[in-house]
Amino acid sequence: MSSTTTAPGQTEKGHIDPAAAFVPVQTRSERPASFDPADFGTPTGREVNWKHTPLDRIAPLLVADAVPDEDALVTLITGHEQLEVGQLAAGEAPRGEVFVPEDVVAAAVWQRDRRASLLRVPAGVELAEPVTVEVHGRPGTAFEHLVIEAQPNSRATIVLRHDGETHLGQNVEIIVREGAALTLVSVQRWGQHAVHLASHQARVERSAALTHVVVSLGGGVVRVNPSVELAGAGAEGRLFGLAFADAGQHLESQVYLHHEGPHTVGDVLYKAALQGASARTVWIGDVLIGPDAVGTDSYEANRNLVLTEGARADSIPNLEIETGDILGAGHASATGRFDDEQLFYLQARGIREDEARRLVVLGFLSEIAQKTGIPALEDELVEAIERELAEGAAA
Incomplete structure (x- = not known):
């Protein structure tokens, strides 16, 4: 059995047996993690985190030795005058403080984007206007790792806007320090042939709050998977999503909310509308309330409105509770006309x-x-x- 590869300063989170990689992992918290794409192998479609994704349509991002096209991505940041903007090499803090890849694409992004972008909101700073990160895609393949850090007691809203045509593998690492409040909005308005596979991983510290919004309106295949750890006492995580799928579109989100600290609050609500033959949405929502997360209040829901024949919405809510001392927890799912x-x-x-x-x-x-x-x-x-x-x- 091979051990998980770890980045400098990282602890080992799991291990992968390549010979048994096809065996689905049923518990969300037990999924393997590694910084080495080879540890995951090429998805077959039998894995629990790939079984709903059209692998044939995302093939360029699954090639083991794929080389990014230098001109496939153009990024413009506006409204960042009060921010620290820079780049981080692998192993340069805070890159990797929170993010550990949980699938082959995220691991490939980690390896191939050698200079991750950094957006840091200084301690105590409150931004009056949103910061916008415009990501424009051109034909080709691109890999991008972005680190967003809200330092203690800061307040900010950051909007990631995506358009154009490309195949993009993207990691977004989010750190919300003690007492900070961050709103992150990721808007996907890609062209009809674009493919966008994104892993967002966040940690929210003591008395901090993260509002995370995913809006997917364009693209051929768009899969944005947020994973949020409410690590500190009194941390709050509010995760919202909006999708409108037309004929031939596949819009997917696999959401993970981990209540780790005591007295944390979680609110998850994703909505989708679908019209046209073969329009498809997938939502998988996992909430884990850990053994130390006493006093937790958490709820997740997914609602889908099917407007025409031939459209399909898959909705799978899951809830794990490892303590009996909570304020409340629940989940709901509904799909209808x-x-x-x-x-x-x-x-x-x-x-x-x-x-x-x-x-x-x-x-x-x-x-x-x-x-x-x-x-x-x-x-x-x-x-x-x-x-x-x-x-x-x-x-």
């Missing part, structure tokens, strides 16, 4: 059926758009959803 009573109510007041459907969908998804806390972005997302609906109606 339009609520006939809502439509009848609107039509009875003189609203046309197509307009009534539009209002129902906007009302359903706008709740998540509001979680960004950025009015201009909220308006942009509502307009984008309206365009999606109009294009679907015209098809």
Whole structure:
């Protein structure tokens, strides 16, 4: 049996037996982790974390010796005047303080992006306006590791915006220090052939708060997997997601929320709408309440609205509780079509059926758009959803 490769200063988190790599790991907290892509091997589709992902469509990111194209990614940062912006080599703190790859793509990103980008919010600084990181893709293959650190008692909102056409493997390492509050919004508005596989890993320390929002509207295959550890007493993690899948799109999120410290609060809500043949969304939500997480209050939910025949939404909530001393914990999942009573109510007041459907969908998804806390972005997302609906109606 081979041991997990660790980065400098890291402790070993698990091990992988290559001969048995195809055996699904059923417990989320027991998944193997390694900095070496070879330890994972090439996914077969039988692994629990790959069984819902179209492997044939993400093949360029699974090539063991893939070389990134230098011009495949252009990044522009705005509103960062009060931030420390830099680069981190492998082993240079705080890179690797939190992030340990849990799949072959994340491990490949770790190895191939030798100079990770750093965005650091200084201690005690409160940013009045959001910082925007624009990531524009060009045809080719790209690997990107980004470290975001909110130092003690800081306040900031950071928006990652993705567009263009590329195959991107991405790691986002998030550290929210004691007393800090960070909102991170990741918006995917890729072209129709883009592939984006992202692993977000975060640690939230004592009395700190992270709001994490994933918005996926464009791209051929988009898989953004947030993993959040509520490590300190009183830490809060609020994870929200919005997806609108059209014909041929695959939009996926595997969410992991680990309550480790006492008196932590977790709130997970992901919503998706689907229209068109072969439109597909996948949501897997795992919550672990550890043995020391006394006084925890946690809830996760996923809601999906299927607008047309041929669309498919997979929704899998999981909850592990290792202590009996909690305030509350629960999970819920629902997938369905339009609520006939809502439509009848609107039509009875003189609203046309197509307009009534539009209002129902906007009302359903706008709740998540509001979680960004950025009015201009909220308006942009509502307009984008309206365009999606109009294009679907015209098809």
